[in-house]
Amino acid sequence: MNDLELKNNLLEKVETTFLKTIERFSLLSKGDKVLIALSGGADSVLLAYLLKKYKDNSQVSLFACHLNHSLRGNESLRDEVFSRNFARLLGIDFVSKTVDVKSFAMEKKLSIEEAARKVRYEFFEEVMREKNLNKLAIAHNLDDLFETMLYRLLKGTGVSGLIGIPVKRFFYNTSTEIIRPLLFITKESIVSYLKLNNIDFVFDSSNEDIKFSRNFLRKNIVPLFEKRFPFFKERIVSLYNILWDEENFWLAELSKYDKFVVKEGGDFKILKEFFKLDISLPLKRRMIRNVINNKMGINAYLSFDTVDKIIFSLKDEGSRVLYFSKKIKIYSNYGDLVFSLPDENQKDENTILLCEKRFAFNGFEFQFDILSFEEVKNLNFKSTPVCLYFDATGSLKFYLRFYQNGDRIYIDQNKTKKLSDIFVDYKVPRFKRKNTIVVFDENNSIVGFILPFVLSRVSKLFYVNENTKKVGMLKICG
Amino acid sequence: MNDLELKNNLLEKVETTFLKTIERFSLLSKGDKVLIALSGGADSVLLAYLLKKYKDNSQVSLFACHLNHSLRGNESLRDEVFSRNFARLLGIDFVSKTVDVKSFAMEKKLSIEEAARKVRYEFFEEVMREKNLNKLAIAHNLDDLFETMLYRLLKGTGVSGLIGIPVKRFFYNTSTEIIRPLLFITKESIVSYLKLNNIDFVFDSSNEDIKFSRNFLRKNIVPLFEKRFPFFKERIVSLYNILWDEENFWLAELSKYDKFVVKEGGDFKILKEFFKLDISLPLKRRMIRNVINNKMGINAYLSFDTVDKIIFSLKDEGSRVLYFSKKIKIYSNYGDLVFSLPDENQKDENTILLCEKRFAFNGFEFQFDILSFEEVKNLNFKSTPVCLYFDATGSLKFYLRFYQNGDRIYIDQNKTKKLSDIFVDYKVPRFKRKNTIVVFDENNSIVGFILPFVLSRVSKLFYVNENTKKVGMLKICG
Numbered sequence: 001m002n003d004l005e006l007k008n009n010l011l012e013k014v015e016t017t018f019l020k021t022i023e024r025f026s027l028l029s030k031g032d033k034v035l036i037a038l039s040g041g042a043d044s045v046l047l048a049y050l051l052k053k054y055k056d057n058s059q060v061s062l063f064a065c066h067l068n069h070s071l072r073g074n075e076s077l078r079d080e081v082f083s084r085n086f087a088r089l090l091g092i093d094f095v096s097k098t099v100d101v102k103s104f105a106m107e108k109k110l111s112i113e114e115a116a117r118k119v120r121y122e123f124f125e126e127v128m129r130e131k132n133l134n135k136l137a138i139a140h141n142l143d144d145l146f147e148t149m150l151y152r153l154l155k156g157t158g159v160s161g162l163i164g165i166p167v168k169r170f171f172y173n174t175s176t177e178i179i180r181p182l183l184f185i186t187k188e189s190i191v192s193y194l195k196l197n198n199i200d201f202v203f204d205s206s207n208e209d210i211k212f213s214r215n216f217l218r219k220n221i222v223p224l225f226e227k228r229f230p231f232f233k234e235r236i237v238s239l240y241n242i243l244w245d246e247e248n249f250w251l252a253e254l255s256k257y258d259k260f261v262v263k264e265g266g267d268f269k270i271l272k273e274f275f276k277l278d279i280s281l282p283l284k285r286r287m288i289r290n291v292i293n294n295k296m297g298i299n300a301y302l303s304f305d306t307v308d309k310i311i312f313s314l315k316d317e318g319s320r321v322l323y324f325s326k327k328i329k330i331y332s333n334y335g336d337l338v339f340s341l342p343d344e345n346q347k348d349e350n351t352i353l354l355c356e357k358r359f360a361f362n363g364f365e366f367q368f369d370i371l372s373f374e375e376v377k378n379l380n381f382k383s384t385p386v387c388l389y390f391d392a393t394g395s396l397k398f399y400l401r402f403y404q405n406g407d408r409i410y411i412d413q414n415k416t417k418k419l420s421d422i423f424v425d426y427k428v429p430r431f432k433r434k435n436t437i438v439v440f441d442e443n444n445s446i447v448g449f450i451l452p453f454v455l456s457r458v459s460k461l462f463y464v465n466e467n468t469k470k471v472g473m474l475k476i477c478g
Numbered sequence: 479m480n481d482l483e484l485k486n487n488l489l490e491k492v493e494t495t496f497l498k499t500i501e502r503f504s505l506l507s508k509g510d511k512v513l514i515a516l517s518g519g520a521d522s523v524l525l526a527y528l529l530k531k532y533k534d535n536s537q538v539s540l541f542a543c544h545l546n547h548s549l550r551g552n553e554s555l556r557d558e559v560f561s562r563n564f565a566r567l568l569g570i571d572f573v574s575k576t577v578d579v580k581s582f583a584m585e586k587k588l589s590i591e592e593a594a595r596k597v598r599y600e601f602f603e604e605v606m607r608e609k610n611l612n613k614l615a616i617a618h619n620l621d622d623l624f625e626t627m628l629y630r631l632l633k634g635t636g637v638s639g640l641i642g643i644p645v646k647r648f649f650y651n652t653s654t655e656i657i658r659p660l661l662f663i664t665k666e667s668i669v670s671y672l673k674l675n676n677i678d679f680v681f682d683s684s685n686e687d688i689k690f691s692r693n694f695l696r697k698n699i700v701p702l703f704e705k706r707f708p709f710f711k712e713r714i715v716s717l718y719n720i721l722w723d724e725e726n727f728w729l730a731e732l733s734k735y736d737k738f739v740v741k742e743g744g745d746f747k748i749l750k751e752f753f754k755l756d757i758s759l760p761l762k763r764r765m766i767r768n769v770i771n772n773k774m775g776i777n778a779y780l781s782f783d784t785v786d787k788i789i790f791s792l793k794d795e796g797s798r799v800l801y802f803s804k805k806i807k808i809y810s811n812y813g814d815l816v817f818s819l820p821d822e823n824q825k826d827e828n829t830i831l832l833c834e835k836r837f838a839f840n841g842f843e844f845q846f847d848i849l850s851f852e853e854v855k856n857l858n859f860k861s862t863p864v865c866l867y868f869d870a871t872g873s874l875k876f877y878l879r880f881y882q883n884g885d886r887i888y889i890d891q892n893k894t895k896k897l898s899d900i901f902v903d904y905k906v907p908r909f910k911r912k913n914t915i916v917v918f919d920e921n922n923s924i925v926g927f928i929l930p931f932v933l934s935r936v937s938k939l940f941y942v943n944e945n946t947k948k949v950g951m952l953k954i955c956g
Contacts, residue, residue, distance in 0.1 A: 153628075153714060154707040154710040156714070156717070159724060228632075229633065232631075235631075235635075236631060239631070239636060239637070239782075245758070246637060282723050378482060
């Protein structure tokens with residue numbers, strides 16, 4: 001092919017993919033009022049450009065917005081100005097807002113990435129409400145999709161999770177939708193398209209929350225794949241399509257069982273009759289995720305093992321906590337499965353009694369055991385960030401809860417130290433500390449703490465020694 | 479953990495995973511007679527060792543076999559002797575066979591990998607029949623599984639294909655089964671287990687058919703993943719479990735529609751009524767793959783696009799070829815979908831008329847067009863291994879078929895050359911040549927040929943020149 005042909009091919013391919021995506025997934029209909037999230041980077045610039053082109057042949061109206069995160073000083077300002085000018089050039093109404101994300105992150109004890117995401121989506125929601133818009137167009141591309149799918153594969157995922165970035169989904173449990181019409185176009189094509197059409201854009205250095213791992217994949221893995229499997233990004237589009245169709249099949253199936261989900265106050269309940277139906281396990285698994293992610297709108301990830309454990313450990317009798325995290329508490333109540341938000345004010349609600357051998361807490365699988373010292377005297381009792389060993393001779397019950405401000409631990413027979421000071425000693429970032437898990441006994445004495453995979457410490461009062469008869473072991477397995 | 483604990487942990491983990499896999503997927507039952515495929519390498523040695531251990535607590539009988547491929551001279555012999563001795567040590571009956579795979583490959587025009595695989599599985603089948611065994615145990619491990627899943631992801635796959643290596647499947651459409659009890663254990667754990675137990679094994683340099691790409695992934699990609707995502711191999715086990723359950727759900731659903739599949743002579747037919755049912759697209763897709771892979775037992779891979787094209791282009795009228803390859807021919811016959819084997823003797827059955835714009839042939843998606851010279855005079859008409867341009871002015875119809883011995887092409891106005899000689903000039907390996915596609919016209923004149931992504935040539939008689947009025951274009955798109 002000569003240059004002209006190559007150029008025409010590329011332009012046509014980008015536009016066709018864009019149009020096909022809109023059609024195949026019914027992303028837009030007549031009368032839609034679309035908010036474009038415009039960062040000024042290549043992706044969102046192309047998104048705005050193509051939507052503008054599309055608008056002229058359909059009956060959709062457009063609106064653009066830009067959030068200045070104030071994270072990169074002059075560069076942030078430059079992006080905002082660029083976005084405003086570009087929207088004006090296209091003749092699209094535009095609004096921008098500036099937020100000090102850093103301060104917000106400090107205040108809410110979030111990582112910068114978490115904070116930026118929260119602020120951004122709240123801004124989108126605000127604009128959509130104020131301007132009465134019903135679609136939010138976001139410019140994720142095929143590189144993002146591939147990296148997310150690969151990242152999920154490496155970190156562990158199920159079929160639904162493998163979809164990675166939904167091409168269309170409801171926004172905050174409302175009837176407004178998030179759409180991603182560029183999801184099947186590579187970054188390279190996007191940039192070439194803009195350059196061939198002499199359309200300017202800024203280089204955005206912003207990144208998503210899984211920033212570091214994503215950069216790792218992008219810089220170290222993708223170039224190697226590119227050499228060996230030149231079409232690998234395009235190749236996953238089929239898989240995506242198949243997954244999408246299958247997921248929709250499952251969701252349609254699921255909707256047949258809506259009557260088994262009951263809302264009670266702020267809680268949701270899956271009635272025990274549901275789990276006795278002769279339906280497939282994949283559907284039961286999705287029912288649980290569906291209640292958490294869609295009905296309650298909680299962004300909590302339960303592992304496959306946890307979900308299966310919940311399904312298989314449901315019993316018609318008693319009440320028992322099956323899963324507990326900062327975000328959600330799941331317990332069985334005479335066979336019904338109850339989902340509730342952990343109440344931050346009620347201290348007792350936030351603790352669990354360590355009596356099960358295997359249980360889930362805050363997204364980790366734990367094993368808890370009380371062992372006789374004889375059984376295990378060959379073991380090395382040094383606690384690690386994945387396992388606590390402690391003297392369980394004198395106590396009857398042990399409990400678990402999240403770290404609270406003011407928690408102290410015995411570092412000697414009669415000297416305590418604040419956990420927060422220990423965190424400072426070990427340079428644990430502030431936003432990470434909240435995941436620290438504290439073990440305490442029936443007298444509210446702190447036995448030890450564990451910040452999974454980072455740090456752990458056992459109280460001097462609970463050290464395993466020659467007088468120990470029973471050893472408590474709390475281990476992360478998942 | 480100290481060394482002893484580490485060691486016990488590893489031994490326990492390997493054995494637990496082995497037992498859990500057998501239980502979870504019902505790999506073995508009382509009375510089973512199991513053939514162990516013993517290469518002498520770490521994987522199959524552990525497989526034999528653990529099955530022997532398992533046998534003592536259950537009611538299963540074991541038999542081992544070894545195929546000497548004669549590919550590595552003394553090393554091949556060493557492996558055979560080692561395997562015999564190891565089986566004797568365990569007290570397991572053993573049989574071996576030597577085959578000259580290289581000659582077999584030459585004779586059958588197969589690649590060494592294809593030939594080795596064919597010979598190996600025929601040997602397994604033979605032993606199982608002779609000794610009346612009902613299970614074949616093969617020692618694929620978690621590294622193999624991960625690499626296969628990643629490879630499929632990069633090369634393009636659907637949900638069913640993502641499973642990669644089935645932990646259990648029927649063997650050659652019989653009631654005997656292939657089982658893989660080590661599928662969730664890493665290579666590293668396998669080797670450590672053997673070393674800790676002082677069990678000897680040989681280093682096998684044998685590899686599967688996707689050898690080069692697999693080696694590439696193993697050597698270049700996996701070590702990078704290992705650093706960043708230490709548990710990545712274990713993490714895909716959940717996905718595998720989920721995929722497995724979902725696939726079984728789909729297969730159970732599919733079995734409800736068995737009455738729509740009819741066998742007629744050697745052909746299979748999906749009745750047109752099936753495609754009019756109000757059932758989900760994923761099920762329709764699986765129906766087509768199921769007829770090909772399970773009913774007919776053909777190892778043909780149709781792309782997602784091809785399958786969807788077949789479904790959506792079915793019409794109640796006429797008869798039309800929808801897909802054609804060396805392995806299978808699929809056509810619609812008044813709305814029924816017919817699957818048949820291409821008959822190697824009937825020449826006409828093996829040709830297709832080029833009349834559609836887009837069609838599939840031998841696993842590639844093609845586009846065929848007749849363009850007016852005016853329309854396309856700016857294009858560069860040089861044919862490439864993905865696109866043939868030829869003078870279509872004088873002919874009414876063009877056809878496609880596979881290369882046949884003796885095919886010749888005009889390299890000048892009155893001088894022809896054998897295709898086989900052109901292959902020699904370009905050093906095309908013998909086993910690859912069979913995929914060459916030849917275009918010819920209604921007078922049986924050869925217009926040109928294309929060996930996808932390798933080589934193409936247009937007959938001098940069909941060169942595009944200043945007298946050309948219509949240009950034929952045959953392009954690979956998929």
